Structure formats: C-alpha cells, structure tokens
Amino acid sequence: MQTATDTVIYNRAGQRVVSPDYLLFEAPRTKHFMTGSEAVKEAVKRASVDASVSYPITPQSEAAHLIGELWVEGYVGVYFRGESEFGVMSEIAGCALAGARTITTTSGPGTLRAFENFPMWAGTRIPVQLVLMARGVNSPLSIQPDNLEVGFLLDTGCMIWYAENAQDLFDMILAGFVVAEQPDVHVPVITVVDGFFVSHTREAIMLPPDDIALPPYNPYRAPMPVIDAEVPPGRFLRDPFVMKSNYISYATHASWQWEVRSAIERSRPYAKHYLRGLIEEFGDPTAELVFVACGTAAAQAKEAVRLLEEEEGIKARVVKLKTIRPFPIEELRQAVKGARYIFVPEFNVVGWLEREVRRYLYGVSDAEVIGGPRVAGGMTMPAEVIVKEVLKLTGKEVKHVL
Amino acid sequence: MATLGPSGFSPYPVAVYEGILNPPPGKALMFNEIVDEEVAMREAAKAMLTRPNPTIFPGPQVLYAWNEEAKEKARLVKKMAEVLGAKIIPMYDYRPKYPKINPAVEINPNHPNLTIWHNKIKACIFVGVHCHYANVALKIIRAETDCFTIAMCGMAGHEDAMITLRDQHVEEMEKFIKIAEEVKKELGK
Numbered sequence: 001m002q003t004a005t006d007t008v009i010y011n012r013a014g015q016r017v018v019s020p021d022y023l024l025f026e027a028p029r030t031k032h033f034m035t036g037s038e039a040v041k042e043a044v045k046r047a048s049v050d051a052s053v054s055y056p057i058t059p060q061s062e063a064a065h066l067i068g069e070l071w072v073e074g075y076v077g078v079y080f081r082g083e084s085e086f087g088v089m090s091e092i093a094g095c096a097l098a099g100a101r102t103i104t105t106t107s108g109p110g111t112l113r114a115f116e117n118f119p120m121w122a123g124t125r126i127p128v129q130l131v132l133m134a135r136g137v138n139s140p141l142s143i144q145p146d147n148l149e150v151g152f153l154l155d156t157g158c159m160i161w162y163a164e165n166a167q168d169l170f171d172m173i174l175a176g177f178v179v180a181e182q183p184d185v186h187v188p189v190i191t192v193v194d195g196f197f198v199s200h201t202r203e204a205i206m207l208p209p210d211d212i213a214l215p216p217y218n219p220y221r222a223p224m225p226v227i228d229a230e231v232p233p234g235r236f237l238r239d240p241f242v243m244k245s246n247y248i249s250y251a252t253h254a255s256w257q258w259e260v261r262s263a264i265e266r267s268r269p270y271a272k273h274y275l276r277g278l279i280e281e282f283g284d285p286t287a288e289l290v291f292v293a294c295g296t297a298a299a300q301a302k303e304a305v306r307l308l309e310e311e312e313g314i315k316a317r318v319v320k321l322k323t324i325r326p327f328p329i330e331e332l333r334q335a336v337k338g339a340r341y342i343f344v345p346e347f348n349v350v351g352w353l354e355r356e357v358r359r360y361l362y363g364v365s366d367a368e369v370i371g372g373p374r375v376a377g378g379m380t381m382p383a384e385v386i387v388k389e390v391l392k393l394t395g396k397e398v399k400h401v402l
Numbered sequence: 403m404a405t406l407g408p409s410g411f412s413p414y415p416v417a418v419y420e421g422i423l424n425p426p427p428g429k430a431l432m433f434n435e436i437v438d439e440e441v442a443m444r445e446a447a448k449a450m451l452t453r454p455n456p457t458i459f460p461g462p463q464v465l466y467a468w469n470e471e472a473k474e475k476a477r478l479v480k481k482m483a484e485v486l487g488a489k490i491i492p493m494y495d496y497r498p499k500y501p502k503i504n505p506a507v508e509i510n511p512n513h514p515n516l517t518i519w520h521n522k523i524k525a526c527i528f529v530g531v532h533c534h535y536a537n538v539a540l541k542i543i544r545a546e547t548d549c550f551t552i553a554m555c556g557m558a559g560h561e562d563a564m565i566t567l568r569d570q571h572v573e574e575m576e577k578f579i580k581i582a583e584e585v586k587k588e589l590g591k
Contacts, residue, residue: 184558252538265419
C-alpha cells in the first residue's frame, strides 16, 4: 500500500504522501555513504516537517544547519534561528502548540541550557522531536562524546529512544514522529545518538526515495485543542493552574503528571511496531554472558562478542535497548533469562543505564550485574576494553595490549 | 486504590501502571478486560440505567459547532440523554474555575469530583472531551468518587475509565443509542 486512499496526495514540497509502513518497511532503498548529521537531513526531508528552530552553538553538529538547507529547498515550512538554546526549545514549543510538526537538535551543554523546556513540552503534550547528539556536560566543559546528559533527561516526561548508528537514527526519526503523534501518546520524543561517533563519521546507510514522505501531522487529533486565539475555548487551553494555588491544583498536578507518564507507557505497542521491537538481540542466545547497552556501546559490545568467541572461545551476546523511555522492562527480563553475568558498558562516568538495568532486574534475575566498562569525556571504547573486563572476571590471561 | 507498584506512590491509581492499556481498534475495554464493543455498550447502558443520577458530560468537541460531525454528535448526545434518563452537565472549557465552580451546572477536568459529589452522580459518560483532559479527570474521579465512568472516545480510548469505547463517531453513537433502548426495554424501564 502506498497511500491511505486511492487518491494520490502530495505535501508542500511536492512529495507523494505514503503510509508510515510503506516509507519505513516497504519502499525500495538504495545505499548511500554519509554522516549521522546528513542522515538527520535525509530523514527530515521525508518527514513533512512544518517547523524547525536552531541555535548555532559552537562546535555544533551540522544537523541543524542541514535542516536549514531543507527549508531553502522547500521541504521544511518554517526555519529560523533562536536567541539561545533555551529560546530554541521555547520557540519550537510555540510552533508545536500552534499545530506544527517540529524537530530540532541539540547536544551536551546546550541541552542543560534548554532544560526547563523539556518537562514543559511533555506537560503540554506536544509531539516535538529532539535529536540529541550526546556530548557530555561535565566541568571543565566537554564537547566530546559522552552521554551523561541522557541520565538527566530520563524523567522529563519525554520518550527517549537511542540510535546505535546513522541507519538507526534515520529510521528512528521517521518512526519518532509517527509514534509521538498518536493521540493517546502525544508526548515529545528525544532521539539520541552518540555525538561525533555517529554525527560526524560516515557510514553506509539505506535510504528510500526522496520523492515520498510521511503524511502531514494532523493537530486536530491531538489530546489537547490546538491554540486558536480567536475561537473559544482555544484561548483557555493551557492555563497554568499552579498559578492559582489551592488544594485543587495539587490534585490536578498529581493526575496530570501520571497522565504524562501513562502516555509514554501507551507508546509501547506503537514503538514495538515501528522500531521492530524495543530491543535487538545479537550473538548466541544460549550465552550466559550478556552485554546490555545502547548506542555506540552496543555497537562496540557486538564487536567484543565476536572477539570473545573467535579469540577466547567465550560465548556472549548483546541486548541492545532501542528505547530507554519507555524502558523495555519485559523484553529485557525475557532476554536475560539464563544469563549469569550482565555487563553494562557505557559512555559516561555515573552509569545511568546500569541503574536502570538493576532497577528492572531486581528480584527478577539472579545474574550478577557489572556496571562497566565505562569511558567518558570523549574516550573511545575499543572492543578490546570490553573483552578485557570479561577476561578479568573469568580469571583468564589478558592478551590484548591496550 | 492501588497500594502496590509505581502508582501506589500516587494518591491516584493509574491504569497503565497496573498493566492496562487501551483496547485495540474494534474492541472495547471493560475494567481490565478487552471485550467486543457491543458487550461493553450493553454494560455501559445498564450502568447508566440502573445507577443513581446518571449524567452525560459533553466536552468542547461536541458542544461547539466545529464541523458537521460535531453538530450531529451533539444531537445524538441529547437523544442519548433522553433514552438513558440522564442529566447533561457540560465541560465547556478546561480552565480551572476560580474562585469556585458551580457544580450544579458545570464540570471541570481539574476538579471533576466536586460536580460528582454535589450531584451524587453514580454513573457518567464522557463524550467530546479532549483526550488529555478526559484522562486527567478520569484519574481523579476514579480515586475520589464511586462513580462508574464510561468514556466514548473518538480516538484510542481512556484506560482509566471503567468502560472505554474507542473510535466513537456518529455511526457508533447511533449503535449505542439503539443498544441502550434495547437494554432499557429488557430492564422494564
């Protein structure tokens, strides 16, 4: 099926509108060689995006700039520069509240500058998409690959998906709009990818044709009315009840917050369909040694599995988490059945993913959870580093020189 | 009220944290069970016809003449109220009412319990209320009252209602009215 009806529909850029399933799963794809930032551009090009706002913090990824090129070419409806990262995230919210499909990008320190907006996005039920090219937030200032800021974002009420590579990122951006805009979900989605490792490096990626695109966003299916300053009840929509504090406002706030979290939970069946599962498993399914990871750490863990098997005769497997919010609780529990050791390799010093894994396996799995290896501040994580951790555990001689 | 799991920390029970999600298309949700739409419609009609002070809460999507469907739905809401012997109390906007609402004539999603307490409503239907506000209100009602809640939703449904009918448009509302008439007859009313 190419369209929802027999009538051929075109978007503002003149692209043929096709169903999300056709675009993501059925359309023929051709091979290209590009950076993660360019993959963002290619996804946005096929996403019938109405508005994007950017702030050129230095050193930025090219992604926001490339979305600007799409505006020049007529693929994006509105594009402008914000006054700051905070300004960007506020302005993109305004566009979304007015009924636009929106996307922006940020990373590292910029994320924190804009932070107040993320729970606001979720609370106002706007399906903004933020591509976060994780880059660390420590002091002294880091601009290197490190995903510490993701740990800060976990409880903002936004969905958080984690792409392993440029291909994942391309597909997740398209799927992200579709899932986030479901009427019973309708919360923001943050699609995370590791900065530099994915944003700035080139890899092979399979793309559908660029003359087809997602159906435009229909804001009239939103769980809140679209702003309309002229027609009541439009102007009443998001009155901040907290400003009129009485006992009622606390009751409403409690229910409201649970509703936002409920919305994330409701995304599970949609995400499962459009991401082809919330997790991906790699390696020997009978292996007792399991790596639970996301992003680049999952890619490196896959390589470590190959090295362990070929060079050490140790069977291992990887459970890659595609979504962090919602957390794939049942999927992880099923996937680690039979595991004796669970390593959680991460690109940050605090081990936020290890905390998540421990939380959801507590009382469910007898496996020993090992938080590591961890690298941070721009370090790479060669597969040999992961192998070394495993060999230390097993008491085997470490052959690799690092 | 939930006492275990994440929702146990909240003053309000939350259906999804008890493992309940909206029904798939073509089905309905009755408490925690996915059932055929007709089964749920019969039980909804029965609740409205047998519990004290049944009330329909129409929201902006049927109160204002946005389009032809809204007008037709509004007409059906009136007919539904006649068949069910129910009152109609509108949720005409979502802004909290200060200094206080008049619970005899209006309901508000931020403090829906006041209207239900005041009118001693034991069964109600939400129709035409935007999903977010319906969900906020239904959680409060579930926690604070013993009112049997029924959600007629044009979208995916509301798992915090006791009965959830999804994708409800003119045709489905007409079907519900027909079933309500049958149930009324069976009950000898």
